[in-house]
Amino acid sequence: MRAGLLLRGLLGGPATVAAPAPATDALAELARTVDAAARRRLGRSLSIREVDAGSCNGCELEIHALNNPVYDVERFGLRFVASPRHADVLLVTGPVTRNMAFALRRAWDCTPEPRWVVAVGDCGAGCGAFVGAPGIVAGTGAVSEVLPVALHIKGCPPTPMQLLAGLLALMEG
Amino acid sequence: MTLLAPFAPLPAHHPWPRHVVDEATWQAVGARLGDGAADLLGLWGEPDAVHLALHRGMEQGVAVVSLPCPDGRFPSVGELHAPAIRLERAVRDLWGLEPVGASDLRPWLAAVDQPYDFLPAEGPGLHEIPVGPIHAGIIEPGHFRFTANGETVVRLEQRLGWVHKGIERRLAGTGLLEAARIVARVSGDSTVAYGVAFARAAEAALAVQAPPRAQALRGVMAELERAANHLGDIGAICNDAAFTLIHAHAALLREGVLRTAGELFGHRLMMDRVVPGGVAIDLDEAGGRRLRALAAEIRPRLAELAAVYDRTPSLRDRTVTTGVVGAALVRQWAAGGFVGRASGRDFDTRRDLPYPPYDRLRLAVPTRTTGDVDARLWVRVDEVQHSLGLIEQLVADLPGGPLTVSLPPPAGAAEGLALVEGFRGDVLVWLRLAPDGKVARCHPRDPSWFQWPLLEAAIEGNIVADFPLCNKSFNCSYAGHDL
Numbered sequence: 001m002r003a004g005l006l007l008r009g010l011l012g013g014p015a016t017v018a019a020p021a022p023a024t025d026a027l028a029e030l031a032r033t034v035d036a037a038a039r040r041r042l043g044r045s046l047s048i049r050e051v052d053a054g055s056c057n058g059c060e061l062e063i064h065a066l067n068n069p070v071y072d073v074e075r076f077g078l079r080f081v082a083s084p085r086h087a088d089v090l091l092v093t094g095p096v097t098r099n100m101a102f103a104l105r106r107a108w109d110c111t112p113e114p115r116w117v118v119a120v121g122d123c124g125a126g127c128g129a130f131v132g133a134p135g136i137v138a139g140t141g142a143v144s145e146v147l148p149v150a151l152h153i154k155g156c157p158p159t160p161m162q163l164l165a166g167l168l169a170l171m172e173g
Numbered sequence: 174m175t176l177l178a179p180f181a182p183l184p185a186h187h188p189w190p191r192h193v194v195d196e197a198t199w200q201a202v203g204a205r206l207g208d209g210a211a212d213l214l215g216l217w218g219e220p221d222a223v224h225l226a227l228h229r230g231m232e233q234g235v236a237v238v239s240l241p242c243p244d245g246r247f248p249s250v251g252e253l254h255a256p257a258i259r260l261e262r263a264v265r266d267l268w269g270l271e272p273v274g275a276s277d278l279r280p281w282l283a284a285v286d287q288p289y290d291f292l293p294a295e296g297p298g299l300h301e302i303p304v305g306p307i308h309a310g311i312i313e314p315g316h317f318r319f320t321a322n323g324e325t326v327v328r329l330e331q332r333l334g335w336v337h338k339g340i341e342r343r344l345a346g347t348g349l350l351e352a353a354r355i356v357a358r359v360s361g362d363s364t365v366a367y368g369v370a371f372a373r374a375a376e377a378a379l380a381v382q383a384p385p386r387a388q389a390l391r392g393v394m395a396e397l398e399r400a401a402n403h404l405g406d407i408g409a410i411c412n413d414a415a416f417t418l419i420h421a422h423a424a425l426l427r428e429g430v431l432r433t434a435g436e437l438f439g440h441r442l443m444m445d446r447v448v449p450g451g452v453a454i455d456l457d458e459a460g461g462r463r464l465r466a467l468a469a470e471i472r473p474r475l476a477e478l479a480a481v482y483d484r485t486p487s488l489r490d491r492t493v494t495t496g497v498v499g500a501a502l503v504r505q506w507a508a509g510g511f512v513g514r515a516s517g518r519d520f521d522t523r524r525d526l527p528y529p530p531y532d533r534l535r536l537a538v539p540t541r542t543t544g545d546v547d548a549r550l551w552v553r554v555d556e557v558q559h560s561l562g563l564i565e566q567l568v569a570d571l572p573g574g575p576l577t578v579s580l581p582p583p584a585g586a587a588e589g590l591a592l593v594e595g596f597r598g599d600v601l602v603w604l605r606l607a608p609d610g611k612v613a614r615c616h617p618r619d620p621s622w623f624q625w626p627l628l629e630a631a632i633e634g635n636i637v638a639d640f641p642l643c644n645k646s647f648n649c650s651y652a653g654h655d656l
């Protein structure tokens with residue numbers, strides 16, 4: 001049985017997909033939001049701390065998928081870390097709830113500079129299904145209501161390929 | 174239940190009866206629940222009334238019992254039946270109704286970022302470990318307060334509500350299609366189950382039936398969702414026991430399901446593919462063949478992973494006898510899904526409150542009795558295999574005909590209740606439509622409401638280091654619970 005698993009690993013082709021090109025709209029947004037000096041410090045490798053600030057958990061499922069053998073983000077130098085203190089990037093899903101706004105700010109305060117926020121999903125961008133709900137920040141739940149956002153990766157949820165294309169744009173600066 | 178006989182069911186409520194009762198009867202129903210003569214399915218409020226849904230002990234199976242609250246108060250059911258306590262605290266936070274006689278009046282979904290009186294645990298050598306709301310991983314936020322003696326957990330108390338968005342108030346006044354999109358996002362991992370539950374509640378309220386082809390396609394998508402979630406969690410549980418081989422392989426299987434769903438249904442999680450009145454997308458012959466091939470590929474590979482799990486003592490050493498939930502507790506909480514079934518509660522809405530397409534399918538409900546992490550994992554392995562079989566049955570015999578039925582405007586008052594088996598257990602949606610066809614009131618109740626409290630019980634006497642394992646074996650929804 002176990003031999004079966006190992007043999008498949010040896011004889012089967014690689015499970016990993018080819019890298020997508022960095023998203024062009026993401027590159028354009030980064031050119032606006034991150035100045036040239038800071039952009040030079042991006043790239044090569046980034047430690048990412050994911051923060052769910054109010055999501056339906058759909059975005060988390062696809063962010064999770066980035067770590068599976070098919071997308072395998074570590075091959076690009078992207079690493080998910082357990083603490084904001086180890087992070088360069090906060091990858092934040094929304095809509096930011098009133099209840100989570102404080103914790104989100106604290107996570108940001110714990111993140112050493114240089115640091116960037118990537119807002120994930122239509123909800124993180126403030127244009128998701130929950131707009132108008134009374135428990136979300138500013139009625140939109142946009143992450144940018146709470147923190148400065150360098151990059152938005154929209155979608156409901158964004159697919160792993162869309163997430164990857166956005167994050168690779170961040171690496172290119 | 175002769176108790177409800179004096180209160181004629183409201184003609185507007187379908188398919189199960191709703192009785193508007195007096196205070197004494199409300200309390201008598203609470204006592205029945207407390208005696209274990211009926212299962213609590215939900216308890217929710219609106220500005221001037223409180224409702225509960227229950228199962229068993231009723232002639233009709235399921236019933237909704239309502240109590241008008243003209244002075245903003247209702248007798249506490251939680252005092253008689255503990256599973257109602259958190260629900261009543263939520264009703265108090267959201268609608269300002271006072272549960273009279275309740276001994277726990279701490280806020281639950283409100284003021285979550287404010288100081289909170291955790292229940293005291295006292296004794297020599299005890300220390301507290303606060304965890305969250307932000308956890309060390311890609312997971313939803315919640316706060317866990319452990320009291321430990323050395324490594325052993327003496328008590329866990331949860332503080333949830335961090336992702337409370339105000340979904341119920343958001344839903345009031347929205348059109349059916351917009352409301353369907355919102356309810357489909359109550360808990361993203363269960364989007365198909367919520368989609369089906371909302372659609373069924375709307376169809377019940379409007380006295381229409383989705384066409385047979387739509388019912389079958391709903392079944393296909395619901396079983397794909399169940400399989401994908403279980404596969405992901407089976408791997409994640411093994412990962413928390415430091416066994417990454419199964420994790421990687423299970424993640425590949427899960428990814429295979431999501432990719433197939435994405436290609437066939439245009440969305441990896443199949444969001445918004447179920448709509449009130451039917452489904453928004455068809456499946457052609459080639460798609461059916463793809464699904465049969467997917468089932469044929471996953472079945473032996475999952476069996477192989479399960480065999481590796483079964484033969485790896487260091488792995489099972491972590492899961493066997495870890496995080497035990499007793500049969501009495503799952504019965505009292507009427508815990509649905511694999512949490513209930515792993516502790517011997519043989520209940521599945523697909524079989525026991527059947528709805529199409531399951532009413533015409535062969536359906537097995539796997540159960541175990543040990544109630545530990547191991548039992549929950551095995552129930553989930555078995556459920557994936559059964560889901561694959563259901564998908565094969567469905568695509569082998571897809572009915573023809575239209576994908577949707579048109580929805581008539583409501584003929585006066587219109588209310589519907591639906592119970593649908595998501596991967597975690599029974600998802601409940603209660604819906605009242607306004608005369609203009611918009612949502613007047615909607616309450617979605619996640620299975621996690623009756624599972625989270627059992628996680629507190631499961632961890633008692635276990636070591637702190639086994640909490641991630643226990644937690645993952647439950648995988649309760651924060652979003653679904655916090656609303």
Ligand code: SF4
Binds near residue numbers: 059095121129156157
């Ligand atoms: S963007 Fe979509 S998937 Fe992401 S949290 Fe919002 S509703 Fe859920």
